[in-house]
Amino acid sequence: MHQLNGFRYVDGGNQTSAAAPLLLMHGSSGNENDLIPLSENIAPNRRYVSLRGAVEWGTGYAFFKRNDDRSLDYVDLNCQTFRLCEFLASALETGVLKSKPILLGFSNGAITAASILFQAPFLVAGAILIRPLSPAPDRDFPELAGLPVFIGAGEKDTRRSPDDVKLMTAQxxxxxADVTTHVLLSGHGLHDDEPKLIKDWLQAKFLLVAD
Structure with missing residues (x-):
């Protein structure tokens, strides 16, 4: 376990790979270990840095707080995103990340990853957003100029409405942004076909180094 700018993280994968690393961001009540199996499935030869959210939540951690009614606490989301952007800038400066990462976020982590795209897209190479919500539903995102983004939604996801993925995609x-959206016959968890879809997307959008 390592620490930088108040964030704890683990890293793994191919430490010498020239491919853009993955920055893993787990869901609510999760931790830095949750998305490592997915990362090793979709990109076994790519380096990853897996973050632990800074907010204690349930039996684990989250990247930002929700209100009591489960709505997003946008003030905390914006503050935590600012901290994460500082972490990213430091990680790139110190070599913890040797190049701009591809964000891979699930649920709470996907919302936060989308919030990084809203605040500081110049720090990332792309994003994989699994079950996201818009971090700024009433505002325009900055220019993203072809930035590759994968969005995965569940048709039977009781935590999301069909309009949520439509809004995120449209924004x-x-x-x-170069957006690829898949609405799968699943709930909030991953569909069995989802890792293969993400792996194919990675290889199509980041061709310089094959995984």
């Missing part, structure tokens, strides 16, 4: 497309 990112409006600002020029």
């Amino acid at each position: 990112l497309e409006k600002c020029g």
Whole structure:
């Protein structure tokens, strides 16, 4: 376990790979170990840095707080995102990340990853957003100029409405992102086909180094 700018993280994968590393961001009540199996499945030869959310939540951690009614606490989301952007800048400066990462976030982590795209897209190479919500539903994202983004949604996800994925997709497309959206016959958890879809997307969008 390592620590930088108040965030704890573990790293793994191919430490010498020239491919853009994955920055793993777990869901609510999760921890830094949750997405490592997915990372090793979709990109076995790519380095990863897996973050632990800074907010204690349930039996684990989260990247930002929710209100009592489960709505997003946008004030805390914005503050925590600012801290994460500082972590990213330091990680790139110190070599913890040797190049801009591809964000891979699930649920709470996906919302936060989308919030990083909203605040500081210049720090990332792309994003994989699994079950996201928009971090800024009433505002335009900054110019993203072809930034590759994968969005995975569940048709039977009781924590999301069909309009949530439509809004997230539309906002990112409006600002020029290269968005690939899949709505799968699943709930909030991963569909069995989802890792293969993400792996194929990675290989198609980041061709310089094969995984």
